[in-house]
Amino acid sequence: MTNKKAATQVEALPDETCVLVIGYGPVGAALAALLGRYQVNTLVVDKEEDILLMPRAIALDNEALRILQMAGLDEDAFDRIGIPEVKMHCPYLGHYGQVNTSGSIDGHPKLVTFYQPDLERALRLQAERHACVSFRPGYELIDFEQLEQDVLATLRDTSGVLHQVQARYLVGADGASSLVRTLIGQDFQGQTYAEDWLIVDACQRENRSIDHVEFNCNPVRPAPHMPAPGGRERWEFMLQPGETREEMETPEKLAELLAPWISADELVIERKAIYRFHARCCNRFQKGRVFLVGDAAHVTPPFVGQGLVAGLRDVANLGWKLAWVLKGYATPRLLDSYDQERRPHAKKMIELAKLMGHLVMPRKAAAAVAVHGAMRVARWVPPMRRYLEELKIKPPNRFSKGFFVEGRRWRGELKRGGQIPQDFVRQGPRICMSDDVLGDQFTLVGFGIDPTSLLDADTQARWQALNGHFVQIGMRGQNPASETTFAEDLSDKLVPGIPRGWVAVVRPDRVIMHDGPAGQVLKMVNECMQMLA
Ligand SMILES: Cc1cc2nc3c(=O)[nH]c(=O)nc-3n(C[C@H](O)[C@H](O)[C@H](O)COP(=O)(O)OP(=O)(O)OC[C@H]3O[C@@H](n4cnc5c(N)ncnc54)[C@H](O)[C@@H]3O)c2cc1C
Structure with a gap:
């Protein structure tokens, strides 16, 4: 193995680092930006050279924006659109529900839409502003060994040459098909949905797109629809049994699907992809000196827009803990609290996404009438209305166990194991x-x-x-x-x-x-x- 041979192809790797992050998607990049702020020597590698341009995350909540603030991103670091409300329509009952997302919590809008590649670029820029953070594209993790004081990782460059890097800690931010997860012996537990979804992003929709999020809950073909910055608009269409990926992605089919909103002559498709959604989480986010963050640890259907948000919560929790241990401000025991604090909440968010999928998009007409009718009636009951419309349904990010002094001295908004409000x-x-x-x-x-x-x-x-x-x-x-x-x-x-x-x-x-x-x-x-x- 040699680092020198590959230097002509890709930039050489250092032999050692404090934290080795596998994967430079949004979660790996956010972790690198945080570790940079805490001045931790960090190496990030990704098997890909560039940011993925597929249509993926589009919505972020106030918690995510607060974490991005913590990572050092200014408000104008990437474009976003504030979403005032989420409306739900049923073909049989009309408008039957809504969620009020106007206003802010902790100084940030409750809900925004954004363009994921822009956010990823901003995060990478922020991470690489720190001299202690370096990124090496074109290196794929293929194995690692946990030693007493370190992790020895084996990486392959684009010409097939193997390299080794010794790190005090290794973090798997390597996405839903995580090799790190496999190597620590963790399987995803949970459900894979039988349905496939077509995601379509149209562009050049300046001043013509809607200003809110709509769930068109037609059991024949559910279709969430939302605006995004840069004159973009997104639709998500559930595939019906028997429909193939190939036929769904033809220009004729896309024009037919979008006909209720855009005429074929003004339709400009920017990106499209078909996904099968999963609701899965692994049993441990840590093994020894190795940690899992983001989609490597948990994946959720996007019905409440929480996949990336959960990954950002992971790195906000893990980043400072790694820094404190590496700098000798805390004992390594602190790191055990990462799994303890993060896993229960990640699971609750997956359950919420599944529940919303069932409530908002039932697959049979009779179920739609029953569920959507019940949701419409529930709006007349004030506690139910608050629960559904004012986002009280969202599990608070507050720990019942973890690295805080447990006690009952809770005062209003100030709760141990929860976050201090911001203003x-x-x-x-x-x-x-x-x-x-x-x-x-x-x-x-x-x-x-x-x-x-x-x-x-x-x-x-x-x-x-x-x-x-x-x-x-x-x-x-x-x-x-x-x-x-x-x-x-x-x-x-x-x-x-x-x-x-x-x-x-x-x-x-x-x-x-x-x-x-x-x-x-x-x-x-x-x-x-x-x-x-
Ligand atoms: C259609 C859709 C809509 C979504 N909507 C939302 C939403 O509105 N809100 C939200 O919060 N979330 C949403 N999500 C989820 C969100 O997109 C993901 O949670 C997020 O992108 C995961 O980021 P990540 O960094 O964990 O993983 P990824 O972005 O998958 O990054 C993993 C990186 O690791 C690299 N890698 C993998 N294996 C290796 C290896 N062995 N060696 C080196 N590098 C490796 C890959 O090249 C990749 O760059 C949506 C997802 C989809 C599909």
């Missing part, structure tokens, strides 16, 4: 999002109180040695009274109802690890430091 704040002359003040570290946040005023110098120094810092969030009009980083809560909504003097420990992924009244802050900080060390 706009003023920091000196600049107005920004509160996460940008929290930064990439562990943060001891004091609400209306300077948290350093509660701690002796020795504890402060030990906290900072674990890459912890201090932030005071002041109420509207309050001024900083010390050198501690200060942010003024402009909306008074950041943490509604929080008593002055409350303190919280927030992880780099914005999860609340501990909280309590000012009088307990020393105990809280010590408990958190003990867990890390």
